[in-house]
Amino acid sequence: MGKIAGIDIGGTKIRFGIVSELGEVLADWTIPTKIPLYPYLEEQILRIKKEFPDLTGIGIGTRGMVDAETGIITFEKELEGWQGTAVKSQLETATGLRVEVNNDANCAALAEVQLGAAKGFRRVACLTVGTGLGGGFVFDGRIMNGSNGGAGEVGHMILYPNGLLCGCGRKGCSEQYVSGTALRRLIREENVIDPETGDLAIPQNLFRLAVDGVASAISVRERFLSDFAIVVSSLQAVLDMECVVIGGGVSDSADDWWDLLLERVEPLKLKPFEMRRAVFGNEAGMLGAAMLIID
Missing domain, CATH: 3.30.420.40 (ATPase, nucleotide binding domain)
Structure with a gap:
C-alpha cells in the first residue's frame, strides 16, 4: 500500500x-x-x-x-x-x-469529515478559531473552493457593518470579534485582571476566570459567545449544513464554554443541526x- x-x-x-x-x-x-x-x-x-x-x-x-x-x-x-x-x-x-x-x-x-468529528455527515462546515477565524466547507466529500479559492473565508463575513477595521481592509469582519485576537481586545476593553498575577488576563485563561466568577471575564465571555453564535447561525442560513465542527487554538479551552455556546446557538437555529468539537488539533x-x- x-x-x-x-x-x-x-x-x-x-x-x-x-x-x-x-x-x-x-x-x-x-x-x-x-x-x-x-x-x-x-x-x-x-x-x-x-x-x-x-x-x-x-x-x-x-x-x-x-x-x-x-x-x-x-x-x-x-x-x-x-x-x-x-x-x-x-x-x-x-x-x-x-x-x-x-x-x-x-x-x-476535510480531515474532520473523512476521519474525525464529522465522519458520516454529508454537508459540513468547520470553523477554526485561532489568531483569526477560518473556515472550510465539505459537501458530499468535496471541499467547496469557490471561483478563486476564497470559499470558507468565514472570518471575513461582515458581522458589524462599519465596525472594527480588519487586516483585509474592510470594516466589521467577524474575525475581529470571534478569534484569539478579538479576545485580547475584549480583555483590554473590560480590563480583565487575573487575580493570581495582578496583570491583564491572557486569552488562554479568560474562560477559566469566567467560570471562577470574575465579573469582567464573564462580560467578555458573553460578548464573545453571542457573536460566535450569530456567525454559526448565519452560516446555516447560507449553507443549510448538517454539522458544524469547531476547532483551532481557542477551542482548547472549550470545556469552559462549549455548553454555553450551544445554548446561544439553539434559539437561532432555522432547522436542527449538530455541533461538534474537532477531534484533531495541530x-x-x-x-x-x-x-x-x-x-
Whole structure:
C-alpha cells in the first residue's frame, strides 16, 4: 500500500506527515518556514521522496487562497513571494508524483469529515478559531473552493457593518470579534485582571476566570459567545449544513464554554443541526492535506 506526504504550511512552521491510505500517520515532523519558500519546499520534498520511495502523492495545505484546480496560490500577503507560485505544476514536474494543493483550513475540515468529528455527515462546515477565524466547507466529500479559492473565508463575513477595521481592509469582519485576537481586545476593553498575577488576563485563561466568577471575564465571555453564535447561525442560513465542527487554538479551552455556546446557538437555529468539537488539533491540516490525495 502506498504512502502519501501531507504537508501543512504555516507562517512560522511547516509540518510534514507520511500518511497511509487508511489515514494512519506513519511519521511526522516540523521544520521552520523559510523564505523564499518554494525552492526550500521542493528541496525538502525531494529529500522525503528518497527516504520514502513508495510515495504515491503529495498533498499540501497552505495559508492563503489557492486555486485548487491549478494549484496556484492566488492570495497570500504574509509569506513573501508565495502568492502567484504554481505549486502543483512545479512540484509535479520536480517529483513525477501527483500533487494537490488547498487552503489549510479547508484541509483541516476535510480531515474532520473523512476521519474525525464529522465522519458520516454529508454537508459540513468547520470553523477554526485561532489568531483569526477560518473556515472550510465539505459537501458530499468535496471541499467547496469557490471561483478563486476564497470559499470558507468565514472570518471575513461582515458581522458589524462599519465596525472594527480588519487586516483585509474592510470594516466589521467577524474575525475581529470571534478569534484569539478579538479576545485580547475584549480583555483590554473590560480590563480583565487575573487575580493570581495582578496583570491583564491572557486569552488562554479568560474562560477559566469566567467560570471562577470574575465579573469582567464573564462580560467578555458573553460578548464573545453571542457573536460566535450569530456567525454559526448565519452560516446555516447560507449553507443549510448538517454539522458544524469547531476547532483551532481557542477551542482548547472549550470545556469552559462549549455548553454555553450551544445554548446561544439553539434559539437561532432555522432547522436542527449538530455541533461538534474537532477531534484533531495541530495535525488536522497535515492529515487533511494527505486526504486531498486519498479521494
